[in-house]
Amino acid sequence: MPPHTSNLDLAAAADLIKKAEGTVFITTHTKPDGDAYGSVVALASALTQMGKQTFACFAPPVPAALADLNGNHLTHVLSDSTSIPDCGLYIVLDTGAWSQVEPMRPVIEPNLAKTLIIDHHLSGDIDAAHKYVDAKAGACAEVMAELLDLLAGGGSGGKSGGGGFQWDTVIAQALFVGIGSDTGWFRFSNTRPSTHRLAARLLEMGVDHADLFARLHQTERPAKLALLTRALDSLKLLADGKAAVMCLTAQDFQETGALEEETERLIDVPQQVGTIQVVALVTESTIDTPDGTQPLARISFRSKPGPGAVNVADLAGQFGGGGHARAAGAKLQAPVDQARMRVTEALAGAFAAR
């Protein structure tokens, strides 16, 4: 597997985009989060203003709160009837892993020689011709901000640059959603001084952060709380309370009426407990696998920073997944109980080895 590292710098990536002929395809991981959504919308808006044809496409489900943001007219949601044009450049944002873009694989794989990945994750296996990976960036949207400055012809601070586009309200909101989402609204350890500087720049352009927070994080349905109750009921502590495993089954989703995307941020709740350093959430997929054989379990990991922090990207790697040191995930073709057992063993092992 090729290393998931840059093989060009961001200026070269900007050049590649500027010189691209024909339509530019832009996508990101399945079930986009705020960073994925914001990164795609910001880039699509910039390129459209530069006079380029874009085809920005999400693999569903797209959370309703994101789909309601400015700029959604610039994007498509993949369905059976979506016809994707032949494009001069294929851009994949916020992931470099096939497992994260499965529905887009038939589009990307034949075009790897014309594919540019821009990502901030530690691992990925898409062998694209062009890769820019900044694992220090708290969000892909931070990289997008740098890229947009390069496309506009240098840090123009919101003024129209040489590329002939402006950081308009669509771009500003999209980038803020991206950095806000991936940093837990500036609480997580991936938040950098430059993250705050970008946030300040976006606020000065008129982004209403309180309104965005309310729209993105305070508009859940009661079913979400019912799902949280189930998750907390399932919580098991191990390694002297240093690790916690929660599990949600298809039955939990049926009985609460909650949707799979409503698991978002449930995993943050147990971190309120002082002893808990790592949390895992195992979720039984309610979506049938294409071949209908094995059920699919999704595993998410979070860990707290500090001395002796557990690298959950390594843990997820044990299950063929990846991500960041503090937040990572994997998918497993296994019954949910078996997945929970294997995750419990892996966590116990991580602490036993200390």
Ligand SMILES: [Mn+2]
């Ligand atoms: Mn991200």
